[in-house]
Amino acid sequence: MKIGVLALQGAFREHRRMLELCGAVATEIRTPQDLDAVAGLIIPGGESTTIGKLMVEWGLLDKIRLRASQGMAIYGTCAGMILLAKEIIGSDQPRLGLMDIAVRRNAFGRQRESFEADLAVPEFGEDPVRAVFIRAPYIEKTGPDVQVLAKVKDKVVIARQGNFLATAFHPELTEDERIHKYFINMMQE
Numbered sequence: 260m261k262i263g264v265l266a267l268q269g270a271f272r273e274h275r276r277m278l279e280l281c282g283a284v285a286t287e288i289r290t291p292q293d294l295d296a297v298a299g300l301i302i303p304g305g306e307s308t309t310i311g312k313l314m315v316e317w318g319l320l321d322k323i324r325l326r327a328s329q330g331m332a333i334y335g336t337c338a339g340m341i342l343l344a345k346e347i348i349g350s351d352q353p354r355l356g357l358m359d360i361a362v363r364r365n366a367f368g369r370q371r372e373s374f375e376a377d378l379a380v381p382e383f384g385e386d387p388v389r390a391v392f393i394r395a396p397y398i399e400k401t402g403p404d405v406q407v408l409a410k411v412k413d414k415v416v417i418a419r420q421g422n423f424l425a426t427a428f429h430p431e432l433t434e435d436e437r438i439h440k441y442f443i444n445m446m447q448e
């Protein structure tokens with residue numbers, strides 16, 4: 260199974276490495292045609308405004324929406340979570356608008372407020388998930404079809420809606436493969 264990593268800006272190399280450690284075939288996505296060969300797509304962390312603008316310029320926004328409507332699974336981390344949201348609080352920046360969530364950017368603070376936390380995520384097993392938050396957003400509102408998988412300080416930081424998965428933090432910056440494996444399993448469901 261081939262999984263794409265959107266490679267316009269941000270931490271896409273780290274996601275490629277994690278997918279390969281999980282035994283998946285990872286490929287960098289830069290054009291709409293690149294999307295034809297993949298069963299899933301990871302949208303990495305970075306700057307959501309930059310990634311969104313490049314997605315529009317490169318014709319990727321509409322193609323990703325089309326492939327999502329055909330069943331392609333998508334996982335967004337941090338900026339990727341922001342781009343998946345229907346609502347980005349206080350912003351009209353470009354987005355995919357595929358998940359019924361309202362996201363607040365930089366909600367936990369700026370770079371100097373970046374932090375790590377051990378999350379209890381029953382979906383991923385007994386051991387806590389070491390979550391790395393960098394200028395992180397959080398999910399302020401979720402629609403009825405959205406499953407909340409974990410919270411930090413009572414704010415939603417992992418959510419799933421059908422084929423879409425979003426985390427406010429960066430598992431690709433740790434050695435913990437569970438979330439990437441969970442995403443790979445989503446494609447096999």
Ligand SMILES: NC(=O)CC[C@H](N)C(=O)O
Nearest residue numbers: 304305307337338364394
């Ligand atoms: N680590 C990240 O992806 C940061 C996201 C960035 N603060 C944004 O709002 O787009």
